[in-house]
Amino acid sequence: MSVIEVENLTKVFKIPQKDPGLGGAIKGLFAPRFQSKTAVDRINFRLDRGEIVGYIGVNGAGKSTTIKMLTGVLMPTGGSIRVLGRDPHRQRIDNAREIGVVFGQRTQLWWDLALIESLNLIARMYDVPPARYKQMLDEFSQTLDLGSLLKVPVRNMSLGQKMRSELAAALIHEPKVVYLDEPTIGLDLIVKERIRDFIKAECGSKGMTVMLTTHDLGDIEQLCRRVIIIDEGRVIYDGPIETIKKKFGKFREITFETTGLVPSLSLPPGCELLSTGDRKVTLRFDRIQTTASQVASAVMKQIEVRDFSLSEPDLANIVKQIYNGALDNGGVEPEAADARPAP
Amino acid sequence: MRALRRDLSIYLSIFGMTPKVFMAYQLWFWIGLVLNTIGMAILVFFWRAVYADTDSVAALSLQQTLTYILLAQIFFPLTDVDLIFDFGFNLREGNIIHFLLRPINFQGMYYVQNLSSLMMRLILQIPIAVVATLLFGLQWPTDPATWGAFAVSALLGFTALFFFHWFLACLTFYTTEVWGLGVLIFGMSLFLSGSLVPLTMMPGWLQTVVLSIPFAQAIAVPVSLLTGITPLIQAPLVWLTQLAWVTGMWLVSALFFRVAVRKVTVQGG
Amino acid sequence: MTRYLSLYWLFLTQRLKVLMEYRANFIIGALSTIALQASSILAIWVVMRQVPDLNGWTYDEILLVYGLITLAKSINHMFADNLWTLGRQYIRSGGFDRFLVRPIDPLFHLLADRFCQDGVGNFLVGVALVVKASVALGIQWTLLKALMLVAAVVSGGGIFIALNLLTCVTSFWIVDSVPVTRLVFDNHLFAQYPLTIYPKAINILLTWIVPYGLASFYPASYLLDRSLGNLAWAAPVAAALLLFLGYRFWQFGLKHYGSTGT
Incomplete structure (x- = not known):
């Protein structure tokens, strides 16, 4: 049996339309008009015990709405969710005992309390046996280096310290299912690295099922074997991260700034034109077939280059390409937009 | 001269900002009217019950007392100075330093801002004044001279109170509990301003106490002039006393402010 | 039940630790409510020196x-x-979600989250006034009267909480519920004085619609063996009914939140 089972999950929001001013407010009170917005549209997936799955998408794709439904905060409009066999909204309190949640941008700790006091409260709320609680505290003191933080009120912590504390608060009752919403947002590289190591070790060793939403492809690459990509409320990819890496990891983009207008260029094999602008041209090349220096020298022979820069494709770009059918026909042709699968 | 004109234009733009802020709270406006009506109704019924078996209390008739109480309610905004919450907020957000860096007199800026708020608040009291007139039988004074005497006294009283509030607001440099401090001061001002009971009904010693705290300067003193409880002939004397209050409070507030600011700038808040 | 009680105790002790950290604030907070009450009481004192009684x-x-x-x-x-x-x-900032992913009742969590120290000032003023009045009036305390005192305070508290709950739940729909709550809450000011000084409509309002009168005027009448005093026994019933309605409305609001999330 899967730990999380999601079937045809749908969420439609009704957004009240407001007219300005007091008159509008009163009108809205008696004759409200609504506009429907489908945030999550018939999505399906299953997560097994011990899986760490990346749930990614651009802003507004429906990620946090999904997480809110999975945690029981929001009620689905349609479809069903089973988390450990329960309906998380209807059996919210029973479900809450088994899950741990980190909302990256919001604290679940008490602002003015020393961390240890917050943890005491949370442990009691989840009925963690005192002996086990002590063990967990010792463990976290090591793995999250909380020792020196326990007496510090949350309001005096740095962003990284706060996140370490949030993780301790979310995992102190050893939940079976963990939802991490942007756990590394705003952190610097070293802290990010540490948080990832901790998640990997803690959740891996205890067989927790983890659903991770993030903008950071680094999080995904290091923690997840499987990713689910969502866009405009629909799942557009569900499969191994390897496929994504192979497909998109081998490409690089290179942008040239030129002194004059860009003529039509002849490009080496494995390289293609992405866009041309005013004194600017962007190419994409396959790292297996060619190299950055080959592409650069080929271009420089044809035009005068003032500057150039290299970049890896970002999440928004990947999503766009998958949407345009990149994973269906094997090509990453921009023209493939027409070949997009019928919804 | 040029500097003065520049300052004036800045003050003027600050003056103009406040009404826009008020307009954002329409719901509060209507509900505030109902809340004011409730408060007024309680006072009116209370005083009617007081006068049930007697025609005069401390030489005041029911109508005189009601006129005083209702006018005191209508002009209660004279005690409203926003400094404490403003100071508290700006200190917490760390904005205070920006204010100190601005090339304009800090206290002057706040005074103009609060004066503008006062005008706006008084305009917004018009509906409750209508309620007082229609529902509770408020009889308005008609003599222009009393109104003139009242206006001068009200402005002086408000100014004295502004400096007193400035002094109190400096306490927020030392405490983080701004809300409690605000409620504390509001609570004291309710009675000490003389808005609940005419001063003449108080025993002598209590009158002395109340008159030695600035709140009364903004309500009891001007409203007594307006209702004729203080004869018009005494107006110049009243003004002079209030002017002394303004000067004294101004000195005290400026002094305390300097001490308090030093605390922030030396210890970094 | 015992679980919630012990949890509340834990919340309370943690909160007190924070309050002790800001000791000056604690004192100012308590003083602030005392000052507010003192203003009104002083006014009553000044007036009552001039007349023997207020409607008897x-x-x-x-x-x-x-x-x-x-x-x-x-x-x-x-x-x-x-x-x-x-x-x-909570709702506007999204912080309310935190209550919903925890295995305890969200209303309990909301209430337990912040014990308000300012209320201590009100409590002390209330105790002082009742003791003062009882001594001065020579109230003969019987078991029933003592029971009435407890019932009046507890169910009076229940009436206040229920009416605030009923109005605050509107914040699941509207941006700012505070004006709505004030609209109901401020009516309790009428009940600071004997209801006999008001016209009939206000008496009906304070007895049957927003029954703050059941928390003050009627129990006081009972303790003083005055007419209408027996109506005070309705206070627990009214409190229970209003709390029930308030909790149902809360659940309804929660359901709405579940389908819209703010």
């Missing part, structure tokens, strides 16, 4: 009425003050 109610009798409503209010102020901030501090 003496100074000390009025203090009893005032003290009872203040006690009831203090229960609400100490234990349920967080209702006021539901919309502003």
Whole structure:
């Protein structure tokens, strides 16, 4: 049996339309008009015990709405969710005992309390046996280096310290299912690295099922074997991260700034034109077939280059390409937009 | 001269900002009217019950007392100075330093801002004044001279109170509990301003106490002039006393402010 | 039940630790409510020196009425003050979700989250007034009267909490529920004085619609063996009914939140 089972999950929001001013407010009170917005549209997936799955998408794709439904905060409009066999909204309190949640941008700790006091409260709320609680505290003191933080009120912590504390608060009752919403947002590289190591070790060793939403492809690459990509409320990819890496990891983009207008260029094999602008041209090349220096020298022979820069494709770009059918026909042709699968 | 004109234009733009802020709270406006009506109704019924078996209390008739109480309610905004919450907020957000860096007199800026708020608040009291007139039988004074005497006294009283509030607001440099401090001061001002009971009904010693705290300067003193409880002939004397209050409070507030600011700038808040 | 009680105790002790950290704030907070009450009481004192009674109610009798409503209010102020901030501090900021992913009742969590120290000032004022009035009036305390005192304060507190709950739940729909709550809450000011000084409509309002009168005027009448005093026994019933309605409305609001999330 899967730990999380999601079937045809749908969420439609009704957004009240407001007219300005007091008159509008009163009108809205008696004759409200609504506009429907489908945030999550018939999505399906299953997560097994011990899986760490990346749930990614651009802003507004429906990620946090999904997480809110999975945690029981929001009620689905349609479809069903089973988390450990329960309906998380209807059996919210029973479900809450088994899950741990980190909302990256919001604290679940008490602002003015020393961390240890917050943890005491949370442990009691989840009925963690005192002996086990002590063990967990010792463990976290090591793995999250909380020792020196326990007496510090949350309001005096740095962003990284706060996140370490949030993780301790979310995992102190050893939940079976963990939802991490942007756990590394705003952190610097070293802290990010540490948080990832901790998640990997803690959740891996205890067989927790983890659903991770993030903008950071680094999080995904290091923690997840499987990713689910969502866009405009629909799942557009569900499969191994390897496929994504192979497909998109081998490409690089290179942008040239030129002194004059860009003529039509002849490009080496494995390289293609992405866009041309005013004194600017962007190419994409396959790292297996060619190299950055080959592409650069080929271009420089044809035009005068003032500057150039290299970049890896970002999440928004990947999503766009998958949407345009990149994973269906094997090509990453921009023209493939027409070949997009019928919804 | 040029500097003065520049300052004036800045003050003027600050003056103009406040009404826009008020307009954002329409719901509060209507509900505030109902809340004011409730408060007024309680006072009116209370005083009617007081006068049930007697025609005069401390030489005041029911109508005189009601006129005083209702006018005191209508002009209660004279005690409203926003400094404490403003100071508290700006200190917490760390904005205070920006204010100190601005090339304009800090206290002057706040005074103009609060004066503008006062005008706006008084305009917004018009509906409750209508309620007082229609529902509770408020009889308005008609003599222009009393109104003139009242206006001068009200402005002086408000100014004295502004400096007193400035002094109190400096306490927020030392405490983080701004809300409690605000409620504390509001609570004291309710009675000490003389808005609940005419001063003449108080025993002598209590009158002395109340008159030695600035709140009364903004309500009891001007409203007594307006209702004729203080004869018009005494107006110049009243003004002079209030002017002394303004000067004294101004000195005290400026002094305390300097001490308090030093605390922030030396210890970094 | 015992689980919630012990949890509340834990919340309370943690909160007190924070308050002790800001000791000056604690004192200012308590003083602030005392100052607010002192203003009104001083006004009553000044006036009652001039006349023998107010519609047949003496100074000390009025203090009893005032003290009872203040006690009831203090229960609400100490234990349920967080209702006021539901919309502003929890729902609008998204912080409310935190309550929903925890294995305890969200209303309990909301109330337990912040014990309000300012209410302590009200409580002390209430106790002082009731004691003062009782001594001055020479109230003969019987078991029934003692029971009435407890019932009046507890159910009075319940009435305050329930009416605040009913109005604060609107913050699941509207941006700022505070004006709506004030609209109902401020009616308790009528109940600071004997209801006989008001016209009939206000008596009906304070007895049957927003029954703050059941927390002050009627129990005071009972303790003073006056007419209408027996109506005070309706206070627990009214409190239970209003709390039931309030909780149902809360659940309804919660359901709405579940389908819209703000």
